[in-house]
Amino acid sequence: MLTKRIIPCLDVKDGRVVKGTNFLNIKDVNDPVELASYYSDSGADELVFYDITASSENRKLFTDVLIRTASEVFIPLTVGGGIRGLDDFERVLGCGADKVSVNSSAVRNPSLIDEASKRYGSQCVVLSVDAKRTGDRYSVFTEGGRNDSGKELISWIREGIERGAGEIVLNSIDTDGVRKGFDIEMLRAVTKVSGVPVIASGGAGTALDFVDLFRMVPEVSAGLAASIFHFREVDIKDLKKLMKSEGIGVRL
Numbered sequence: 001m002l003t004k005r006i007i008p009c010l011d012v013k014d015g016r017v018v019k020g021t022n023f024l025n026i027k028d029v030n031d032p033v034e035l036a037s038y039y040s041d042s043g044a045d046e047l048v049f050y051d052i053t054a055s056s057e058n059r060k061l062f063t064d065v066l067i068r069t070a071s072e073v074f075i076p077l078t079v080g081g082g083i084r085g086l087d088d089f090e091r092v093l094g095c096g097a098d099k100v101s102v103n104s105s106a107v108r109n110p111s112l113i114d115e116a117s118k119r120y121g122s123q124c125v126v127l128s129v130d131a132k133r134t135g136d137r138y139s140v141f142t143e144g145g146r147n148d149s150g151k152e153l154i155s156w157i158r159e160g161i162e163r164g165a166g167e168i169v170l171n172s173i174d175t176d177g178v179r180k181g182f183d184i185e186m187l188r189a190v191t192k193v194s195g196v197p198v199i200a201s202g203g204a205g206t207a208l209d210f211v212d213l214f215r216m217v218p219e220v221s222a223g224l225a226a227s228i229f230h231f232r233e234v235d236i237k238d239l240k241k242l243m244k245s246e247g248i249g250v251r252l
Helices: 032-041 063-070 086-094 104-108 111-120 153-163 184-191 207-216 236-245
Strands: 005-013 016-021 024-030 047-051 077-080 099-102 125-134 137-142 147-152 167-172 198-201 222-225
Touching (some): 005 032, 005 198, 005 236, 032 063, 047 063, 086 099, 086 111, 099 111, 104 111, 125 153, 137 153, 147 153, 153 167, 153 184, 184 198, 207 222, 207 236
Parallel strands (some): 005 047, 125 167, 167 198
Antiparallel strands (some): 016 024
């Protein structure tokens, strides 16, 4: 049985970890270096670092903060934000990242996925997708959930995988920060068409939300969350013990 991964997410703005609700109402949380060290020691399987305003501000990711953060992490680190070309992949990987996440730039220039997967391998390319319900479909949003790209979620997931993405992070804007559970319906739709690992993001409020996630959508590879870990509301070691007691494979 494949083990499920628990992944804290550091949303970084101006060198600080922040958190919002439905991608809005951003509030300061903590220092990313301090949090990275804590998670590396507390049983997290991987860590995600997003420079959340790099794309909307049309700038490169803050490498100084990334280098200091990566130096404290001894688990796989995925980094995203402001990744527009292979030179950004090179720079971020050189700062200590293991995987690179693309989102808005991939929507604007899908060939970036092809180019990056050919140069670095598909295992290095993570397609992060921000999606929400618009009418009777799931729509893909860019620039931190600000703009409707016009793309439909399932077709974009299929295209991203065909182009070489080795992993999908599905961020539900509808459930982000709401803390009432993951977007099960959207995750089921995506996992039906995905032949690569899918990471669920957006909505975790309690440890039981992770249990429900892996029970209701067993195809999901990992659960990602931010505030419940940042504010010590859920301890990762305790969460994993609960998952194991519920028959869910996990690395203790």
